Amino acid sequence: MSSLVKAFSRNRAEEMGADLWGDFVVPPYFDRLPVMHVRKPYVIVGGRGCGKTTLLRYWSYHSQFSKNRTELPAEVFETIGLYIRTDIQFLSSFVGSGIDDVQWKRAFEHALCLSVADELLGCLTTINCTPERTDQYGHLEDLDFSALAAFDAAIPTDFRSMHKHIKQSRFKLSSWINNLSSEIPAPIFYPLRTFIGALIETIHTLPYLKESVFSVFVDEYESFLDYQQVFVNSLLKLSQPPLVFHVAMKRNGMPNRRTTGPEYIQDPADFRTIDIEKEQGDDFEMFAAELFFFRLIRENISLDGNPIDPTLLRDPAKLNDRRGNASYRAALRSVMERVLPSVSISEIAAGVLKEPSLKKRLIETIDAGLVRNNPGTLTPTDFVDEKFPEASIVVAALLHQRKKSADVYAEFQKLTTGKSSSFEEWTHHFLFGALLFIYVPLSRSCPLYSGFQTFISLAQGNARHFLELCLLATGRVGRKGTAQENGQITVSVEDQAEAARECSAKFLEDIKGSGNYGTQLYQVATTIGQIFKLHQQRPAQSEPEKNHFAVTNGNTSDSAAAILKEAEKWGVLVGRKETKVKGLKYESQEYYLNPVFSPTYGISYRAGRKLDLAAATADKILLGDDMEATKVIREFERSWRLDSDQMSLIDGVQ
Structure with missing residues (x-):
């Protein structure tokens, strides 16, 4: 594998491990996220690839107490992040099988309790991961967990045995779930808030942690079952120092705000929402370029004019030195446009x-x-x-x-x-x-899909999409039209356009794995893409660059509305508020096909014109099968009177 390929091949936080201390590029909006300094729960929202998981992993103790961090400032002990990722396959099994709902709720609470406990004890190990740190902090042998025996007589008193017990308890729970039988007794279920509260009380006896607040970041909240979400909602509602819960989710990932009690959680009374993609705004271009150059440096790839200082990118205190420096931003753009040139x-x-x-x-x-x-x-x-x-x-x-x-x-x-x-x-x-x-x-690669600025538009604030575009484009270095020599990297316009088309097809195919509705969402994307492609291939071009739609003449059915929300959740469609008034018609929402799919259908990635869809037609597109989709496309073909000698546009609908 070439160094260039290695530089961009890792585009998911999970591929980079738990410790991101040396790999985290502080995003431009970072100082607008006071999560680690306030004591109110946060709901962190954003699509796949926007950086939610990377952010949570950076806030967690794995990164903040990294063994690669030479000094630990006093403030790092004020709030300690614990990262919990949803095990979808495991938690989806917490239902049915002859076990009543009350038992399952207790089992889920126990599972989450063990995860938090494992993280709490794990952070102590990481803090003391070197002999020097053990000398400075240490005293784990002084911890006495005997008070927790009230929950379970099998709980040991010393730290090492306690940590081992928690891990073994997780194994036992998994084994019980996998072998549900009246002959196998259920384990003792721990009540999360009181058990973790008692555990924190013991941890607070360590002098360096006596004032610490523990922030639990629960990732992929949208993957929990309904009753599991209700329980987590209750944790948000009841959060207070020294234990505060936060959740991260995809857009539309909180279908209800019920708690286990009579109340609902409300924003901002019980939590505050952070929308990562909105926070990025116009700074994504700068951030994407910084990621590009940072990845090259991490792979020891020399590039003339590389304008970044990796130390600067990793320092939250230096954000203004990046955001407010016009010459720095211009230099980033200049070098990126040399690497990924465009043609007018x-x-x-x-x-x-x-x-x-x-x-x-x-x-x-x-x-x-x-x-x-x-x-x-x-x-x-x-x-x-x-x-x-x-x-x-x-x-x-x-x-x-x-x-x-x-x-x-x-x-x-x-x-x-x-x-x-x-x-x-x-x-x-x-x-x-x-x-x-x-x-x-x-079937030619179109140079309209090439250039750094175009890649930014195609990525639409999504770092994963941008890095994949860079991976596929730079992977062509060494072929015709590209060069890598003497500190120069230039990807030809043709290779960039081919990379854009390949990347587009890849992410389109990936839609099939988008949760429980993946197959239907793929159908929706291909149908809408074909309709826009059909319109784009009208020779008159009377309304060129049509790439988004609004539902008019009624409302979609509840089932179709649910699919629209799923399409937004998984980044298939991008929803935006519509404020134009035309006659007596008012559209409150319009939907763009994600720009990354544009090269597949040969349509514009720019903010173009809007297609008005009757509610009945929208229902067919959102809920129909392959045959229904083909009928809808043919109806548009007839209404738009395509020339008979045009290529067939009803392809790839399945």
């Missing part, structure tokens, strides 16, 4: 006229427009001028609109003779879509 839209248009197969498609499209809608003496060559490639491309769309060929030609003549013409406005509106129209049916 004018250059892409010029390339169409130079490449035989692309020019042939342009000429055929212009000719079809003349023959069908604008009969006369003009020919395609009258509208193609290599000195004015952008206008030549746009003509292909104009001649399929309700414009007379003579009028278009007159404006074209004005342009070519240096006079003011309508082409300035036409080019602004139609060039991007017209280029996609020419490229996509030929």
Whole structure:
């Protein structure tokens, strides 16, 4: 495996281990997250790949007390993070099998209690992970856990035996779950809050931990069963020092806010919400570039002009030195654009006229427009001028609109003779879509999907998507059009475009593994993608770059609304508030197909035009099977009257 591939191959926190002290790049929004300094629970929200898990692992004791950290400042002992990740397969089995619901609730509480206890005792081991630290802190042998024998007579008194007992108790619980039988007695179930409270009391006898507050970060909250979420909600409600619970989840991951009592949890009375993707905002470009350069340095890859200082990136106190430094941000962008260069839209248009197969498609499209809608003496060559490639491309769309060929030609003549013409406005509106129209049916990689800024747009604030794009792009270094020598790395535009297409297909396929509705969400994504592709391949390009939709003329069914929420949760669709009022119609929400899927369908990744879907049609798209999806696509095909000689667009729907 090449060093470049290794640099970007790890794009999940789980692949980097529990200790992230040397690998964590402090995100630009970090100082807006007072989680470790306040005593109120937080609900941390964000899609897959936005960095939730990385953040929680950095806050946990594994990183904060890393053996690679040379000094431990006093404040690190004020709040100690404990990281709990949901074991979906294990906890999903806590139901049925002849065991009543009350027993299962107690078993779940016991399981979570053991996880927290294991983390509490584990943090003591990590704090004292070196002889020097043991000399400075230590005293684990002085801990006396005899008070906990009230919960279970088998609980030992000394630290090492206690930690071993907790681990063995987790094994016993797993064994009981796996062998449910009346002949095998259930283990003693510990009550979480009182048991952990007693455990913390004992830990507080250590001088260096006597004032410590323990923050429990429960990851993937959305994967808990309903009654399990209710119990965790209660933990949020009842949180107070020295034990505070926080949860992290995907968007729409908290379907209800019930507790085990009569109350519901409320924001901000009981917790505060942090939306990671909203917090990133316009700083994602800077952060993505920093991740790129940081990964190169970690693999000892030299790059001329690399503007980052790894020490600076790991220091939360230096955030303003990054965010507020315009020259630093400009340097990041400059070097990234050297590594992932782009070509202007004018250059892409010029390339169409130079490449035989692309020019042939342009000429055929212009000719079809003349023959069908604008009969006369003009020919395609009258509208193609290599000195004015952008206008030549746009003509292909104009001649399929309700414009007379003579009028278009007159404006074209004005342009070519240096006079003011309508082409300035036409080019602004139609060039991007017209280029996609020419490229996509030929199965060619389109250079519109290349360039650092484009990769940022495709990633849409998702670090995992950005790193995968970089992995696939830099993985082509050494092939035609790329270079890596003398501190230079440059990925050709063609290789970037191919990487974008490959990455898009990969993440589209990954949708199938998106929870319980993965197959349905994949169906939704492919159907919507095909519809937008269908619209993009209208030769008139009257409403180019259509890539999002809103539901009008009624509301979707409850089942369809649930699928919409799942699509948002798993990042298939990106929901945004819609504030435009058209007549008597008001849309409160519109949905974008995730930009990372754009190269698969040859559609725009930019914020384009909106498709209004009747509620009945939306229901068919969201709930229908493969046959229903094909019918919907064919209905759009008929309504948009695609030319008979267009390529078939009803492909890949399954």
